[in-house]
Amino acid sequence: MGEHIHVRIWDVTGVGDDGELLESAHCRCGATWSRAFRPDEEAPEG
Ligand SMILES: [Zn+2]
Secondary structure: OOOOOOOOEEEEEEEOOOOOEEEEEEOOOOOEEEEEEOOOOOOOOO
16 A cells, blocks of 8 residues: 555635634545634645
8 A cells, every 4th residue: 555645625614703714624535634724824834
């Protein structure tokens, strides 16, 4: 088995109290991630 490289597909799932975009991502292997993204700031890594 080769080393799997996650492919994160981000989707906006809502908007937080401070106006940030709540996003979630998933990979076809089943792994998931979540983050809050402020449109007026640089996107955080990961
Ligand atoms: Zn994966």
